[in-house]
Amino acid sequence: xxxxxxxxxxxxxxxxxxxxxxxxxxxxxxxxxxxxxxxxxxxxxxxxxxxxxxxxxxxxxxxxxxxxxxxxxxxxxxxxxxxxxxxxxxxxxxxxxxxxxxxxxxxxxxxxxxxxxxxxxxxxxxxxxxxxxxxxxxxxxxxxxxxxxxxxxxxxxxxxxxxxxxxxxxxxxxxxxxxxxxxxxxxxxxxxxxxxxxxxxxxxxxxxxxxxxxxxxxxxxxxxxxxxxxxxxxxxxxxxxxxxxxxxxxxxxxxxxxxxxxxxxxxxxxxxxxxxxxxxxxxxxxxxxxxxxxxxxxxxxxxxx
Amino acid sequence: xxxxxxxxxxxxxxxxxxxxxxxxxxxxxxxxxxxxxxxxxxxxxxxxxxxxxxxxxxxxxxxxxxxxxxxxxxxxxxxxxxxxxxxxxxxxxxxxxxxxxxxxxxxxxxx
Numbered sequence: 125x126x127x128x129x130x131x132x133x134x135x136x137x138x139x140x141x142x143x144x145x146x147x148x149x150x151x152x153x154x155x156x157x158x159x160x161x162x163x164x165x166x167x168x169x170x171x172x173x174x175x176x177x178x179x180x181x182x183x184x185x186x187x188x189x190x191x192x193x194x195x196x197x198x199x200x201x202x203x204x205x206x207x208x209x210x211x212x213x214x215x216x217x218x219x220x221x222x223x224x225x226x227x228x229x230x231x232x233x234x235x236x237x238x239x240x241x242x243x244x245x246x247x248x249x250x251x252x253x254x255x256x257x258x259x260x261x262x263x264x265x266x267x268x269x270x271x272x273x274x275x276x277x278x279x280x281x282x283x284x285x286x287x288x289x290x291x292x293x294x295x296x297x298x299x300x301x302x303x304x305x306x307x308x309x310x311x312x313x314x315x316x317x318x319x320x321x322x323x324x325x326x327x328x329x330x331x332x333x334x335x336x337x338x339x340x341x342x343x344x345x346x347x348x349x350x351x352x353x354x355x356x357x358x359x360x361x362x363x364x365x366x367x368x369x370x371x372x373x374x375x376x377x378x379x380x381x382x383x384x385x386x387x388x389x390x391x392x393x394x395x396x397x398x399x400x401x402x403x404x405x406x407x408x409x410x411x412x413x414x415x416x417x418x419x420x421x422x423x424x425x426x427x428x429x
Numbered sequence: 430x431x432x433x434x435x436x437x438x439x440x441x442x443x444x445x446x447x448x449x450x451x452x453x454x455x456x457x458x459x460x461x462x463x464x465x466x467x468x469x470x471x472x473x474x475x476x477x478x479x480x481x482x483x484x485x486x487x488x489x490x491x492x493x494x495x496x497x498x499x500x501x502x503x504x505x506x507x508x509x510x511x512x513x514x515x516x517x518x519x520x521x522x523x524x525x526x527x528x529x530x531x532x533x534x535x536x537x538x539x540x
Binding site: 317377378380381382383390391392394395397400405407408410411414415418419421422 | 431432433446479481505508509510511514515516517518520521522523524525528529532
């Protein structure tokens with residue numbers, strides 16, 4: 125029997141080396157680009173998964189076997205794909221079937237997101253930033269984005285949930301690498317009633333959208349997901365008609381209006397009019413999707429957190 | 430706008446937004462039912478942890494005073510910092526105020 129890929133994952137899979145002294149020294153611009161490349165290396169099981177996914181000779185069995193070795197992730201993924209969010213209620217009972225129906229990319233993203241949550245959730249809270257509340261907000265954005273993708277009749281709705289869940293992942297890098305400065309950014313944002321991103325840009329020389337996009341690129345997320353992470357605050361990307369970016373942008377604002385979780389501040393940003401026009405929702409469509417959104421939110425928070 | 434509420438937060442007088450079923454799929458309480466102490470005991474007996482309760486205009490508003498509504502609107506404005514211009518922005522603001530009112534209804538702070 126082959127050894128489980130889990131055996132080769134270190135205890136702390138998303139930061140495999142110690143942070144050198146000095147990096148956490150506060151109140152000066154930090155070289156986050158280097159920090160991201162250096163410290164957030166992809167755990168072996170995910171690298172193996174990417175290799176298999178990119179190999180034309182690989183089979184669904186090879187992918188499923190590798191995923192199934194990580195029992196905790198596998199069971200979470202099955203719960204999520206069987207939730208109302210994906211519309212296959214109770215029909216998907218094996219990982220191989222999930223791979224066939226949802227495709228490699230979506231399954232890869234789900235597995236990786238579940239791993240990222242497991243890693244970051246137990247971190248100690250700041251008074252203005254609690255990881256569990258952060259993930260609750262992120263899950264709400266994921267569900268809202270997925271619903272918006274469905275409402276606007278997007279032919280391919282993969283990535284909507286994951287892009288929403290990971291939209292703020294850059295904040296976790298700041299939270300983990302420069303806690304005091306990040307705490308300061310949160311405080312300033314509250315005092316000055318400005319978005320956190322503008323304070324991050326001043327203090328770190330990049331905002332959480334850019335930091336998150338760098339990390340997502342390093343972890344081989346699909347291009348549209350990377351753009352959604354980078355441009356979710358602006359609501360539009362250099363790519364014309366980027367519906368995923370618009371959906372995550374509006375999903376973020378909707379989650380804030382509904383007070384679902386907390387991403388670090390409670391402001392409700394003004395939506396980008398171009399994103400609203402791109403989504404072109406019928407009047408009342410947003411209000412109409414809220415009952416199912418709240419139900420999915422409750423269910424998925426219970427599964428993932 | 431219905432809200433999901435856990436058993437400990439349920440109170441007499443709240444109205445169910447959907448039928449409540451037990452784990453065998455049998456109907457325990459119908460939709461639109463005003464909860465009484467007996468209904469709450471039924472839910473507890475069957476180990477129902479959460480149910481969907483009518484919120485917003487359907488159930489909460491009669492309990493909220495005019496001062497409460499004004500305060501809800503002011504609280505949302507503090508988080509907005511912009512004036513709604515189009516139909517979608519107005520809908521978003523309405524959702525935020527609605528949610529604040531639902532929260533007041535649950536916490537019963539602003540009666």
